[in-house]
Amino acid sequence: MLDLTVSRDNKPPLYRQIAEQIKTQISNGRLPANSRLPTVRGLARSLGVTRLTVQNAYAELQADGWIEATVGRGTFVSTAVQQMSLQPTVGQYLTPDSAINDMLAINQVIGVRSMAMAHADPALFPLDVFWRQMERLRPEANQLFSYGPIQGDAALRVEIVKLLHEDAIQASPDDILVTSGAIQSISLATAAIAQPGDAVLVEQPTFLAVLNILKAQGLRPLHVPMQLDGPDLERMEQLISQHRPRCYYTVANFHNPTGYSTSAAKRQAILQLAQQHNLLIIEDDIYGKLGFAGPPPPSYKQQDTSDRVLYLSSFSKMLMPGLRVGYLLMPPAWRDQLLTLRRATDLCGTGILQRALAHFLQEGELKKHLRRVVPIYRERRDALMASLGRWMPTAVRWSEPQGGFSCWVSLPRRLPPGLLYRQALENGFAFTPGEAYLMEETGHEHLRLCFGNLSTEGIEAGVKLLAALIQQQLDSTLPRSDWLPYV
Numbered sequence: 001m002l003d004l005t006v007s008r009d010n011k012p013p014l015y016r017q018i019a020e021q022i023k024t025q026i027s028n029g030r031l032p033a034n035s036r037l038p039t040v041r042g043l044a045r046s047l048g049v050t051r052l053t054v055q056n057a058y059a060e061l062q063a064d065g066w067i068e069a070t071v072g073r074g075t076f077v078s079t080a081v082q083q084m085s086l087q088p089t090v091g092q093y094l095t096p097d098s099a100i101n102d103m104l105a106i107n108q109v110i111g112v113r114s115m116a117m118a119h120a121d122p123a124l125f126p127l128d129v130f131w132r133q134m135e136r137l138r139p140e141a142n143q144l145f146s147y148g149p150i151q152g153d154a155a156l157r158v159e160i161v162k163l164l165h166e167d168a169i170q171a172s173p174d175d176i177l178v179t180s181g182a183i184q185s186i187s188l189a190t191a192a193i194a195q196p197g198d199a200v201l202v203e204q205p206t207f208l209a210v211l212n213i214l215k216a217q218g219l220r221p222l223h224v225p226m227q228l229d230g231p232d233l234e235r236m237e238q239l240i241s242q243h244r245p246r247c248y249y250t251v252a253n254f255h256n257p258t259g260y261s262t263s264a265a266k267r268q269a270i271l272q273l274a275q276q277h278n279l280l281i282i283e284d285d286i287y288g289k290l291g292f293a294g295p296p297p298p299s300y301k302q303q304d305t306s307d308r309v310l311y312l313s314s315f316s317k318m319l320m321p322g323l324r325v326g327y328l329l330m331p332p333a334w335r336d337q338l339l340t341l342r343r344a345t346d347l348c349g350t351g352i353l354q355r356a357l358a359h360f361l362q363e364g365e366l367k368k369h370l371r372r373v374v375p376i377y378r379e380r381r382d383a384l385m386a387s388l389g390r391w392m393p394t395a396v397r398w399s400e401p402q403g404g405f406s407c408w409v410s411l412p413r414r415l416p417p418g419l420l421y422r423q424a425l426e427n428g429f430a431f432t433p434g435e436a437y438l439m440e441e442t443g444h445e446h447l448r449l450c451f452g453n454l455s456t457e458g459i460e461a462g463v464k465l466l467a468a469l470i471q472q473q474l475d476s477t478l479p480r481s482d483w484l485p486y487v
């Protein structure tokens with residue numbers, strides 16, 4: 001039965017303390033689907049809090065789908081709550097493809113606290129404002145539901161150019177290709193500039209979908225290890241000289257999955273290398289507007305004097321991923337090829353969403369939204385850092401991201417693939433194992449925690465659980481030879 005305590009001198013409001021503890025008991029299986037929760041009056045009395053406090057806790061749990069209330073019958077744990085141990089596909093060895101599949105599946109499951117996906121928090125989406133923009137478009141709906149322009153909505157391209165100008169990137173609306181998200185931009189960019197068999201330089205670890213794209217297009221990834229201040233330049237130079245890669249895919253700001261950012265000095269050195277070796281750069285700046293400590297260093301594109309940078313970003317992280325709107329700045333040499341490929345892929349995006357987004361941007365709503373959410377994400381990053389410091393065994397290390405959603409955690413020794421992942425899921429907590437990012441028989445000693453999508457209390461509860469599982473493994477009798485130096 002429910003075992004709750006509340007602390008009056010702690011910061012989380014009482015209703016959040018109650019809601020988070022109930023979530024913990026649901027996700028660890030103590031409160032299975034259909035369990036009856038106490039009445040509002042009964043719980044309020046037993047905890048010594050007001051009825052309104054319990055009502056607020058139940059309302060939050062209900063809004064998130066964790067519980068259901070039926071008039072006359074009472075309040076129950078939702079029938080949609082699933083124990084992840086029942087999912088046969090989860091917990092196997094993860095490839096980049098299966099990892100993405102798992103993340104999306106876990107995202108749909110109620111009853112799991114997930115730090116697996118680098119996702120903006122849906123509870124923070126500016127739905128009312130966006131909806132009003134959609135309603136305004138009713139008179140133009142016939143036209144907007146027809147096939148739209150191949151490069152994307154003209155008004156939206158004007159707004160995207162303004163966003164780029166804020167970051168000192170020069171462009172005109174005619175240079176912009178609106179895409180169905182950054183993943184499509186990357187895929188179009190690599191298909192336009194590389195031929196099957198060509199080598200492509202990627203950071204190690206790197207964004208999972210890129211590894212999938214390269215595989216699907218028959219391109220060969222060359223891995224350059226990530227360091228705290230960006231890629232290992234010496235290794236990069238060796239790889240370029242030996243393999244002559246066609247391009248370098250990079251996330252220089254608040255990298256996924258490590259949370260590192262490439263320093264200004266390394267960006268300059270890499271631009272010089274690219275110039276010297278005729279290397280193109282695909283710059284994915286999807287997290288650029290989510291910095292916690294002021295603007296990041298100048299982008300590659302900002303410093304690109306020879307049109308060798310294909311710059312891309314999207315509204316998935318700074319606004320809402322379900323819009324499926326991204327953009328690619330087309331250098332003149334690749335413009336025709338990119339447009340041909342877009343015509344051959346999905347022709348054009350969803351006109352009505354693009355136009356609503358254009359109005360949303362025109363009215364300054366993106367800036368307002370970012371002013372509201374970035375401090376919340378910073379607070380969640382702080383909560384993650386504090387929780388890791390408080391609960392993790394001393395031998396565990398982690399990155400300190402200055403923006404974005406990803407934190408990279410390194411264990412002092414390699415654990416059997418999938419073990420921790422499976423155990424955490426069985427206890428209602430999800431993260432992404434490092435092996436999915438590395439495409440090698442290494443990586444089991446790393447994992448990625450994303451802090452965008454959970455409350456600060458949810459983050460602490462998840463980290464506490466994970467830390468206990470890690471401690472158990474470190475205390476286990478695996479041979480000492482499995483211990484690794486830190487990476």
Ligand SMILES: Cc1ncc(COP(=O)(O)O)c(C=O)c1O
Pocket residue numbers: 118180181182183184207251256284286313314315316321325326
């Ligand atoms: C670096 C990076 N690029 C692109 C994406 C996906 O972008 P989109 O949803 O716009 O396709 C992600 C999502 O995790 C990402 O981390």
